[in-house]
Amino acid sequence: MTQFLPLTCPLNSNVFLLYQVALGVLLVGALLPLVAWRNNRLAGVLGAATALLGSGIGLAGAGLALLDGGVTTGQLEWSSLGLNLCLRLDGLAAFFLVPIFLLVFVGALYATGYLHFSDGSLQGARHWFCYNLLATSMTLVVGAGDSLLFLIAWELMSLSSFLLVTFDLADEAAKRAGWIYLVATHLGTAFLFYLFFEEYRLAGSTEFSAFTVLGNLPVAGAVLFFLLALLGFGTKAGLFPLHSWLPEAHAAAPSHVSALMSGVMIKTAIYAFLRIITFLPQLPPWCGLLAAGLGIVGALTGIALASMQNDLKRSLAYSTVENIGLIFMGLGLWLYCRGRGLEMAGTLLLAGALVHVWNHALFKSLLFFGAGSLLHATGTRELSRMGGLLRRMPVTGLLLLVGGGAIAALPPLNGLISEWLLYLGLLQAGQGSVGGQAFLFMFFAIMLAMVGAMVLLTMTRIIGIGLLGEPRTPESFAARESGLAMLGAMFLVAIGCLAVGLLPGRVVALLAAPLAVLAKGMTGPEPAALPFGPAWSLAGLCFLLLVVVLVASRYYHRLADQKITTWGCGFVKPSPRMSYTAGAYGQLAQETVYCGCLRPVVTGERKAELFPAAWQWLTNLVDPLLARGFTPLFARITALAATGRGIQSGQLSLYFTYFFVVTILLLGWAIFS
Amino acid sequence: MFGSLIFHLLVILGLSPLLAGIIARVKAKVGGRQGQPLLQLYWDLAKLFRKRLVISSTTTWLFRAGPVVGVAVPLLASLLLPFGPLAAPLSFSGDLILFIYLLGLARFFTVLAALDTGSSFEGMGAAREATFAILVEPTIFVVFIILARLAGDFSLNEMFVPVKAGFHSPAGIAVSLAILCLFIVLLAENCRIPFDDPNTHLELTMIHEVMILDHSGPDLGLILYGAAMKLMLSAVLIADLLRPATGSPLLDTLAFLVILLLLAMVVGLVESAMARLRMIRVPQLLIGTTLLSFFALILLLR
Numbered sequence: 001m002t003q004f005l006p007l008t009c010p011l012n013s014n015v016f017l018l019y020q021v022a023l024g025v026l027l028v029g030a031l032l033p034l035v036a037w038r039n040n041r042l043a044g045v046l047g048a049a050t051a052l053l054g055s056g057i058g059l060a061g062a063g064l065a066l067l068d069g070g071v072t073t074g075q076l077e078w079s080s081l082g083l084n085l086c087l088r089l090d091g092l093a094a095f096f097l098v099p100i101f102l103l104v105f106v107g108a109l110y111a112t113g114y115l116h117f118s119d120g121s122l123q124g125a126r127h128w129f130c131y132n133l134l135a136t137s138m139t140l141v142v143g144a145g146d147s148l149l150f151l152i153a154w155e156l157m158s159l160s161s162f163l164l165v166t167f168d169l170a171d172e173a174a175k176r177a178g179w180i181y182l183v184a185t186h187l188g189t190a191f192l193f194y195l196f197f198e199e200y201r202l203a204g205s206t207e208f209s210a211f212t213v214l215g216n217l218p219v220a221g222a223v224l225f226f227l228l229a230l231l232g233f234g235t236k237a238g239l240f241p242l243h244s245w246l247p248e249a250h251a252a253a254p255s256h257v258s259a260l261m262s263g264v265m266i267k268t269a270i271y272a273f274l275r276i277i278t279f280l281p282q283l284p285p286w287c288g289l290l291a292a293g294l295g296i297v298g299a300l301t302g303i304a305l306a307s308m309q310n311d312l313k314r315s316l317a318y319s320t321v322e323n324i325g326l327i328f329m330g331l332g333l334w335l336y337c338r339g340r341g342l343e344m345a346g347t348l349l350l351a352g353a354l355v356h357v358w359n360h361a362l363f364k365s366l367l368f369f370g371a372g373s374l375l376h377a378t379g380t381r382e383l384s385r386m387g388g389l390l391r392r393m394p395v396t397g398l399l400l401l402v403g404g405g406a407i408a409a410l411p412p413l414n415g416l417i418s419e420w421l422l423y424l425g426l427l428q429a430g431q432g433s434v435g436g437q438a439f440l441f442m443f444f445a446i447m448l449a450m451v452g453a454m455v456l457l458t459m460t461r462i463i464g465i466g467l468l469g470e471p472r473t474p475e476s477f478a479a480r481e482s483g484l485a486m487l488g489a490m491f492l493v494a495i496g497c498l499a500v501g502l503l504p505g506r507v508v509a510l511l512a513a514p515l516a517v518l519a520k521g522m523t524g525p526e527p528a529a530l531p532f533g534p535a536w537s538l539a540g541l542c543f544l545l546l547v548v549v550l551v552a553s554r555y556y557h558r559l560a561d562q563k564i565t566t567w568g569c570g571f572v573k574p575s576p577r578m579s580y581t582a583g584a585y586g587q588l589a590q591e592t593v594y595c596g597c598l599r600p601v602v603t604g605e606r607k608a609e610l611f612p613a614a615w616q617w618l619t620n621l622v623d624p625l626l627a628r629g630f631t632p633l634f635a636r637i638t639a640l641a642a643t644g645r646g647i648q649s650g651q652l653s654l655y656f657t658y659f660f661v662v663t664i665l666l667l668g669w670a671i672f673s
Numbered sequence: 674m675f676g677s678l679i680f681h682l683l684v685i686l687g688l689s690p691l692l693a694g695i696i697a698r699v700k701a702k703v704g705g706r707q708g709q710p711l712l713q714l715y716w717d718l719a720k721l722f723r724k725r726l727v728i729s730s731t732t733t734w735l736f737r738a739g740p741v742v743g744v745a746v747p748l749l750a751s752l753l754l755p756f757g758p759l760a761a762p763l764s765f766s767g768d769l770i771l772f773i774y775l776l777g778l779a780r781f782f783t784v785l786a787a788l789d790t791g792s793s794f795e796g797m798g799a800a801r802e803a804t805f806a807i808l809v810e811p812t813i814f815v816v817f818i819i820l821a822r823l824a825g826d827f828s829l830n831e832m833f834v835p836v837k838a839g840f841h842s843p844a845g846i847a848v849s850l851a852i853l854c855l856f857i858v859l860l861a862e863n864c865r866i867p868f869d870d871p872n873t874h875l876e877l878t879m880i881h882e883v884m885i886l887d888h889s890g891p892d893l894g895l896i897l898y899g900a901a902m903k904l905m906l907s908a909v910l911i912a913d914l915l916r917p918a919t920g921s922p923l924l925d926t927l928a929f930l931v932i933l934l935l936l937a938m939v940v941g942l943v944e945s946a947m948a949r950l951r952m953i954r955v956p957q958l959l960i961g962t963t964l965l966s967f968f969a970l971i972l973l974l975r
Contacts, residue, residue, distance in 0.1 A: 387791070390733045401735075401785075410778045411771060423770050427827055430818065438974050442818050449773065449814040450807060456777055457803040460784045464799065469791030470731055531765040539763075547745055551738040566729040566790045567887055580788070580796020589804040592956040 015068065018061025019089060022101070023139055025054030030132035033125040040117040040124030047128020051108035051135060058139065059101040065094035066513050086207050088145030091513025092278075095354065096142045096271040099361035100264045102496070104135040106489040107256040110369050113485030114256055114376060127167060127254075134160040134260065141268045146207040147196040150272070154192065158185045161265060164257040165249045177248035180626075184245035188235025195228040195276070211279040222280045226287050229276040230294075236269035239328055240298025243321045244626035247305075250317035251381070255372020256489075258313060259365035262320045267357050270327060277335070278517060288335025289440075291328050296444060299325030299451050301624075304594045307458040308586045308621055311381045312371045315462060316364065319407065322451065323360045327353045329444065330422050337429055338519075340437070345429035347519055348529075351511050352421030358507070359406070359414045359500060366403035366493040370396055373486055374466060377479035383462065383582035388471035392479045397467050399490045404459035406497040409452055412540030414500035417507065417532070422448060424529070454589075461585045470576040502540045504532035583619065597624050678752070678762040680926075684909075685751040688930075689901040690714035692908060692937040696865075699941025714901060721894030729887050731791045739786020740892045743899035746779035747906050754909055755830050757929025758922045764830040769817045772829060773810065779899075780806060787884035798883035801952075805868075805880070808959035809861050815966035816851045816858075819973055820914075823848070833913035843972060850969035852914055857962045859907035859940070861955075863900065866944040868955055908936045 029050025033043035089097075111131065117123040137160060140153035162185075166178035196206075202217075203210045214225070231242070238246035246266070250258045277283075302321030309315035330353025337346030373396045374389060375381055390397035402413065409415035423445060430441035471477040481487075500507050508530060568578065590599055600621040647658075694711040701708025710716075728736065752763045753772050761768075784803050787795040820832040823844055836848045861868045864881035873879055885896050912932040919925055950958060 388731070390735065390789075394733075397733075405778075405781065408777065408781060409774055410781055411774055416770075416774055419774075420767065420770055424767050424827070427767075427818070427821060431822060431825070435974060438822075439971065442815075442970060442974075445818065446811045446814050450811045452774070452777065453803075453807040453810040456781060456784075457807060460781060460788065460799065460803050464785055464788030464796075468733065468735065468785065468789045529766060531767060543745070543749065547738070547742060550741045550745070551734060554737045554741060555734045562725065562727045563730040564727055566731050566792045568792055568794075576791070578793055579791045580793045580800070584793075585796060585800045588800050589807060592953070593804060593807055 015061050015065045016087075016089060018057055018064070019097075019139075019143060020087070022054045022058030022061060023136060023143070025050055025057060026104075026132050026136040026139065029054055030129050030136060033128035033132075037122055037125035040121065043124035043128055044112070044115065044117075047124070047132060048108050048112050051128070051132055052105060054132075055101045055104040055108065055135065058097065059105060062094050062097035062101055065089055066091065066098060066510055068513075085149040086145035086209075087143050087149075088208060089143055090517050091515075092271070092274060092517040093142045095510070095514040096264075096267060096357070097139065099267065099358055100135075100138050100142065102493075103260055103263045103361055103365050104138075106365065106369075106492050107131075107260045109492075110256045110259070110372070110486050110489035111254075113483040113489075114254070114372055123167075127164075130160045130163045130167070131257070134164060134257075134265070138265055138268055142271055145209070146205075147200065148206045151189075151192065151196060154189065154268075154272075157265065157268065158182070158189065161249075161253075161257070161261055164261075165253045167254055167257070171252070174252035177245075177252035181245045181249035184235055184242070188232045188242070191228050191232035191235075195225060195232060198225070198228075199279070208275070208279075214279040215281050217281055219281075219284060222283055223287060225276060225280055226283055229273050230291060233269040233273040233276075234294070234328075237266045237273070237328075238298075238321050238324050240294050240301055240321065240325060241625050241629065243298060243302065243324075244623050244630055246321055247309075247314050247317040247623060250320065250368075251311055251313040255313070255368050255375060258317070258372075259368035262317065262368060263361040263365040266320070266324065267361065270324075270331075270357060274331070274518060282339060283335055285336045285339035288332045288337075288339065290332065292330075292332030292336065292444065295325040295328030295330075295332055296447050296451075297325070298322070299329065300447065300454075301325075301598065303451055303454040303458060304589075304598050305621075305623070307454060307461060308590055308594075308598070308600065310383055310582050310621070312374065312383050312386075312462060312466060313368070313381050315383075315458065316367050316371060319367075319455070319458060320360075320364060322455070323356065323364070323407075326419075326422065326448070326451070327356050327360070329353075329448075330356065330425070333425070333429070333441070333444065334519075337425075340433070342429050342432050343519075345425045345432060347515065348421050348425030348428060350515070350519060351508065352418050352423075352425055354511055354514055355421060355500075355507060356418035359418045359497075362414060362493050362496045362500065363403045363406040366399060366490055366497065367407065369486065369490045369493070370400035370403060373482040373490070374400075374479075376482060376486075378473070378476045380473070380475065383465045385473045386466040386471070386476050387469045387576060387579065388467075388476060389479055390467040392471075392476075393481045395487050396482055396490065399487075399494045400467065401463060402494045402497060404463050406501070408456045408459045412498075412501045412544055414497045414504075417500060417504040419448070419452065420504075420530075421508075457586070457589060461582060465580065465582045465585055469579045472576045472579070502537045504536065505530070505534075508532055597628075601627075674760075674762060677756075677759040680759050681751055681756055681762060682748075684756055684930075685748060685902055685905055688933070689905040690718065690898070692904050692933070693901050695934060695937035696941040696944065699938050700945050703942065703945035714897065718894050718898055721897070722891050724890040724894075726890040726892060728889070728892075729790050732789045732887075735782070736786050736789040736887075737892065739782045739789075740888065740895035740899065742782035743779055744895050744902065746775050747899060747902035750775045751902070751906055751909070753829050754906070755833055755913055756909060757913065757916055758918075758925040761828075761830040764828045766827045768828050768830075769821065769832065773813060773817075777806075777810075779903075783884060786888075790887045792887065794883050794886055798880050801880045802884060805861065805955065805959060808956055808963060809858055812854050812858055812959070812963045812966045815963070815970055816854050819847055819851050819966070819970055822973060833910065835916055835918040836914065837918075843975070847969045847973040848914060850965060850972070852911055854962050854966045854969070855907070855911050855914075856939075857958070859904070859911065860943070861959060861962075862907055863904045865940060867947045867950045867958070870949045873949070905933075908933050911936060 029047060032050060033047040036042040036046055137153045137156035141157055144150035144153055162178055162182050165181055166175050168174050199211055200206050203213050235242040250262050299322045302318045302325055306315045306318035330349045334346045334350040377393060378386055406413035406415045409419045426441050426445040430438045600619040602619050604617040693714045698708045698711055750772055753761050753768045755761045784799040787799040821827050824831045836845050839845050840849055864871055869880040871882060888896055912929055915932050916929045
């Protein structure tokens with residue numbers, strides 16, 4: 001029985017209805033393809049149509065809720081099971097629901113062009129079941145009004161995304177990535193169980209609305225909750241040093257799923273982290289500093305590793321680690337500023353982190369879609385096997401360029417807006433404090449500048465090596481432009497990137513709703529402090545038009561010009577094998593700028609002989625934390641556990657003996673206690 | 674406002690190639706040669722813009738976009754800076770972030786235009802350009818932070834003013850170090866000795882010149898023009914801090930222009946006195962500069 005109970009604030013009741021309808025349609029969308037499991041085509045049509053419909057409705061609802069900014073609560077009673085599940089929407093939830101619904105929509109659109117199933121494989125039904133279940137569960141995680149429903153949705157989200165990561169059953173690497181993901185996400189969830197159990201114990205109810213009593217906790221208790229949330233949600237979000245699962249899983253999943261996971265699924269962890277913080281009293285400043293420190297270290301590590309990956313999707317996944325790091329930096333420093341009385345600067349930092357959540361959802365999904373198109377066209381994820389693709393796939397190439405520019409925070413695209421808010425927050429905080437504290441903020445700002453330059457290196461590498469030059473393999477030579485559905489999906493997000501970049505004032509104004517939940521009494525950054533007025537939009541548009549017109553006119557002019565092959569120091573016919581590789585492009589930074597611990601493991605040695613002989617050289621770019629931290633740790637635990645394995649002999653008589661001994665002991669305990 | 678805009682455009686469009694001429698002339702004189710005419714780059718540009726293009730069949734529209742963005746960006750960025758006593762035509766709080774990311778935009782397109790040729794030489798130069806930027810950008814940012822802290826404002830127009838306190842005060846010492854850092858950044862960003870030699874002809878050791886090997890005709894002209902404008906921008910940053918503040922706009926403007934020309938001569942002298950560093954040493958010098966700028970920041974915050 002579902003009934004709608006407007007409890008707190010008269011938010012437009014249509015919003016809640018739209019949200020529930022969207023949830024219902026997506027849930028039906030998960031089940032409907034199963035009915036048509038025999039027919040991949042029919043299952044695909046049903047799954048995609050319901051996903052598009054459900055997310056479209058949801059997007060309308062979330063958009064309205066964001067504009068409205070009120071709180072609404074609905075009760076979902078399940079009396080036969082004795083469950084009383086509660087749905088709740090407020091400004092913060094609406095802010096996160098918008099990108100979720102948007103990406104579910106474009107992801108489904110992209111998938112219709114991207115997926116091809118062989119007949120009789122059942123893959124169609126399997127895919128759309130998991131996809132729509134993932135969509136439903138993400139929506140539910142954000143809309144959950146009590147911890148029980150939250151945990152159920154959280155678990156569903158983990159499982160459905162696990163099934164999507166391991167979608168290609170023949171792919172051994174994907175299976176391994178899936179297992180790592182499953183283990184990591186459940187280790188994180190263990191902390192969440194503890195967190196929510198403790199909260200239930202203290203509040204006496206599972207409902208979030210009852211958790212407000214946590215605001216009276218002593219500092220030690222609040223810190224405990226904060227650390228549990230940081231660990232549990234940090235694992236899901238891919239916060240350094242708990243990110244090791246992320247590059248594996250996001251690279252292995254089908255590209256539209258990578259976009260969904262990277263773009264919004266991990267953001268649900270950010271949402272939940274923020275939600276927990278709203279329950280807690282004022283935290284000591286060092287808590288914020290801890291989150292910010294992990295964030296910036298993760299950003300530097302993530303982008304450094306991204307700039308060395310040869311696998312395009314792994315590179316993008318590491319860049320996700322970087323962006324999550326930036327978001328946590330913003331959030332952490334917001335908490336720090338709040339504790340130090342720098343409210344204005346803190347609000348700017350929080351606003352920067354929140355806008356970055358949207359921005360990253362837009363440009364990262366664009367890049368993952370583009371990577372999927374390249375994979376589709378060339379059959380490889382390796383940058384060094386691509387090349388010459390901008391000529392062969394001009395639209396995909398242009399859209400990838402937009403995504404690359406946006407993530408590198410280049411004007412007039414959206415990445416600059418969130419980084420702007422972060423920089424301005426850091427600068428203002430630095431200006432408003434003295435001594436070590438000022439240096440601290442400035443140091444963060446300088447590290448942010450360094451991350452920016454490294455993103456530029458990574459993106460020029462992806463575009464320059466992957467899209468430009470000559471094709472390096474016959475497959476890349478024969479690459480064709482993607483279909484309309486894939487291009488359309490990419491086009492929609494690219495428009496989003498441009499819209500946020502050109503109309504930043506509108507986006508910042510939308511922050512009022514989440515800020516009302518997070519920072520009490522703060523409506524948002526002063527519009528006067530930001531240059532995001534009409535002049536910004538006009539200048540950005542003019543600059544864009546000017547460059548486009550100039551480039552187009554000059555490109556048209558080129559048709560009359562003489563063409564020759566690239567000059568190669570006297571080589572008459574340069575071969576693609578002579579062109580620069582992805583490895584070479586990143587090598588200089590790897591050897592002169594990055595810390596030695598990030599470098600790849602190189603095996604194979606050149607023998608010093610008079611005449612050169614054949615030799616092999618293998619660079620293996622392992623995740624340093626996975627290879628040097630987690631793998632040895634888990635191996636140690638396994639070895640330790642093995643010592644206790646002796647009691648499991650497999651002989652029935654022995655087990656009866658165990659029973660007997662335990663019973664005797666229990667009897668003795670019952671008698672003597 | 675309008676007059677300032679005209680002056681900005683005149684200086685950045687008209688005077689930029691002169692700086693390159695002065696540098697070359699000073700180098701020639703120190704080397705005991707007669708040297709090229711001061712206005713050589715103007716003639717070069719005029720010649721290149723009349724020429725036909727020869728381009729590689731590998732390239733795409735990006736190859737043609739690089740030079741265009743390379744000229745458009747310094748032009749736009751110059752409007753954010755004060756030129757001597759003349760205020761910046763475009764100025765708002767936080768425009769220093771836009772300035773840095775505009776330079777990033779130019780770098781993005783220059784690097785991609787180089788990679789578009791598919792040549793390993795250009796690839797090498799592009800990788801160097803993008804990698805060294807990782808070490809240069811923090812320095813620029815520290816310098817901007819120092820100046821923003823002193824000015825109490827986040828707009829370049831307020832930050833790049835003559836030092837009021839005098840160079841012997843703690844703030845003055847921090848600014849002096851900042852100016853030194855800006856000068857090293859000028860050398861690095863504009864590919865001068867000791868970072869790069871614009872006159873070298875060995876592709877393996879070059880940064881900027883190797884990226885433009887395949888550009889020709891008007892495109893090459895645009896690149897050279899853009900590079901000259903970028904040099905002018907870097908010089909303006911320093912000249913704004915060094916110029917005297919007499920109070921008379923005319924005198925101040927003249928002093929500003931003279932300092933610009935003097936800076937070009939200093940660059941010429943540095944280039945004559947030093948050898949190009951080995952590529953492996955370049956990052957060390959850049960990291961050293963970053964540390965120097967950190968030191969200045971700490972001096973200021975002390």
